[in-house]
Amino acid sequence: MRLSGFNITSLTLGFAFLYLPMVILVVYSFNESRLVTVWTGFSTRWYGELLNNQAFLDAAWVTFKVAALSSTLATVLGTLAAYALVRGGRFAGRTLFSGMIYAPLVMPEVITGLSLLLLFIGIGLERGVLTIVLAHTTFSMCYVSVVVSSRLVTFDRSLEEAALDLGCSPWSAFRLVTLPIIAPAVISGWLLAFTLSLDDLVIASFTTGPSATTLPIKIFSAVRLGVSPEINALSTLMIAIVTLGVIVASLISKQKFVQQQQRERQIDNRTR
Amino acid sequence: MKRVVVALIPYLWLLGLFLVPFAIVLKISLSDVAMARPPYLPQFSWSEGISTFLSQLDFENFTFLTTDDLYWKAYLSSLQIAATSTLLTLLIGYPIAYAMARAPEQWRAILMMLVILPFWTSFLIRVYSWMGILSQEGYLNQLLLGLGVISEPLIILNTKIAVYIGIVYTYIPFMILPIYAALHRLDNSLIEAAEDLGCSRAKAFWLVTVPLSRNGIIAGCFLVFIPTLGEFVIPSLLGGSGTLMIGKVLWEEFFNNRDWPVASAVAVVLVLILIIPIVLFQQNQQKQQEAEN
Structure with missing residues (x-):
């Protein structure tokens, strides 16, 4: 099929719209001037200033810690939840359970943040890294559970049953059969939870205390007053990391796909 | 038995960290503002019982x-x-x-x-x-x-x-x-x-x-x-x-x-x-x- 002129125009304009703002941000992060919108010359000065800014480095470390902890917890809880929902049959309170999985996905962040903060104050939990981790785990486990259950639904149940018939305990059937098959979904759930946590400003602002400032909180308070060259440099670094991560991930999954096809061909040849 | 445990952990987590917090929001929305820490007066406490709560219930924040x-x-x-x-x-x-x-x-x-x-x-x-x-x-x-x-x-x-x-x-x-x-x-x-x-x-x-x-x-x-x-x-x-x-x-x-x-x-x-x-x-x-x- 060939594209008409109209379709080419809408694709070009559409993708220009999606990517130009970020391209401009990256280009101007190498601008020498403090006045961000006036180009005076190429320089990596703002990257240097960024790396010397202890407050930013501290915030980056806090953010990383929170994301690593909460995404791992969320992956475990979300996978369990998905397993219970898809495989658990009918149990008391199932409707409430699935409602609680889907509600956080559509709940405005300001409300999730407010309600968790009121809970933490209510039970007297001191606010800091721990409370942000609890908050992030709660909403990202729901995303993980949605991703994993979509994989569990399409999964051939007879494989699990065969393992059970052959003498596996339910736990080892899960570990040896189910988990390897749903692993790609579990990994993408973890990645999603990790990026959601890295990205979150609103819920972290509500649930944090003076001891823990995350990168989005830091960025938000810096850019409220206007555009700043350090933030441009920081944004460029974050865009670069994400792009690199996505490219590596897609290369790995492509390689896996090719390997799997080879294996299937081998099995095919053998059985023939 | 194990199945129950599998479902129970995420279930309890969401009850405690999603449903209960929302119930707290609901409760505080019915409370009165106060110059205190925390800055509100509860509209009811369980010790007084439901009937006192209902008799004192007003929606003043919502009317506001x-x-x-x-x-x-x-x-x-x-x-x-x-x-x-x-x-x-x-x-x-x-x-x-x-x-x-x-x-x-x-x-x-x-x-x-x-x-x-x-x-x-x-x-x-x-x-x-x-x-x-x-x-x-x-x-x-x-x-x-x-x-x-x-x-x-x-x-x-x-x-x-x-x-x-x-x-x-x-x-x-x-x-x-x-x-x-x-x-x-x-x-x-x-x-x-x-x-x-x-x-x-x-x-x-x-x-x-x-x-x-x-x-x-x-x-x-x-x-x-x-x-x-x-x-x-x-x-x-x-x-x-x-x-x-x-x-x-x-x-x-x-x-x-x-x-x-x-x-x-x-x-x-x-x-x-x-x-x-x-x-x-x-x-x-x-x-x-x-x-x-």
Whole structure:
């Protein structure tokens, strides 16, 4: 099929719209001037200033810690939840359970943040890294559970049953059969939870205390007053990391796909 | 037995960290403001029993929301901004999804990835990137002034227009993906048949393509409208002080005014408003699933 002129125009304009703002941000992060919108010359000065800014480095470390902890917890809880929902049959309170999985996905962040903060104050939990981790785990486990259950639904149940018939305990059937098959979904759930946590400003602002400032909180308070060259440099670094991560991930999954096809061909040849 | 444990851990987690907190919001929305820490007086305590609670129950925070202009104006303006930007996202997203569905097979995977990629980039940074473009001495004004299109810089940042741009920019993948999914499945021979039977190109588009992508359009609109309604980051970075949105009001009520009961009441009303589009969306998804099976 060939594209008409109209379709080419809408694709070009559409993708220009999606990517130009970020391209401009990256280009101007190498601008020498403090006045961000006036180009005076190429320089990596703002990257240097960024790396010397202890407050930013501290915030980056806090953010990383929170994301690593909460995404791992969320992956475990979300996978369990998905397993219970898809495989658990009918149990008391199932409707409430699935409602609680889907509600956080559509709940405005300001409300999730407010309600968790009121809970933490209510039970007297001191606010800091721990409370942000609890908050992030709660909403990202729901995303993980949605991703994993979509994989569990399409999964051939007879494989699990065969393992059970052959003498596996339910736990080892899960570990040896189910988990390897749903692993790609579990990994993408973890990645999603990790990026959601890295990205979150609103819920972290509500649930944090003076001891823990995350990168989005830091960025938000810096850019409220206007555009700043350090933030441009920081944004460029974050865009670069994400792009690199996505490219590596897609290369790995492509390689896996090719390997799997080879294996299937081998099995095919053998059985023939 | 083990099955029960498997379900119980996430169940209890969500009860404790999702349902109970929301119940607390509900409770505080019915409480009175106080100059104390925490800054509210509970409307009831369990020791006094339900009957005392019911006799003292008043909805003064909710009545307050209706008497002060600020709140209902903020709800209305959120609804208006969310509706307008959903429409704009549809108008801009549809041609992109359409062109993607018509693109050669081998391009489609790459085009899909290009639509999804911005998702993985920080939302905050994507909103921030427009501040430099739209400000008075920003890149857009420099370009237009340089080309001689305008003689005075346009004021876009800190207006509603900037908020629309920000919403369309950050939420457009949510619109493109479901419409693309619907158009992608569309059988081309139907359009050819319509054209053979004497429809013009445009008429075939309106009579065949648009109705058959209806489910994608509906899903995309809800996916943009629902999260936009409670949006905070976009109005506070791009909208300036003049743009009222309820997410921002809630934030300010809580952090600046420290009025927890009113902030909670604002939250409760927002959830009540959101239930309508969420239920409609669910129904649409279910209908679609049934149609597919």
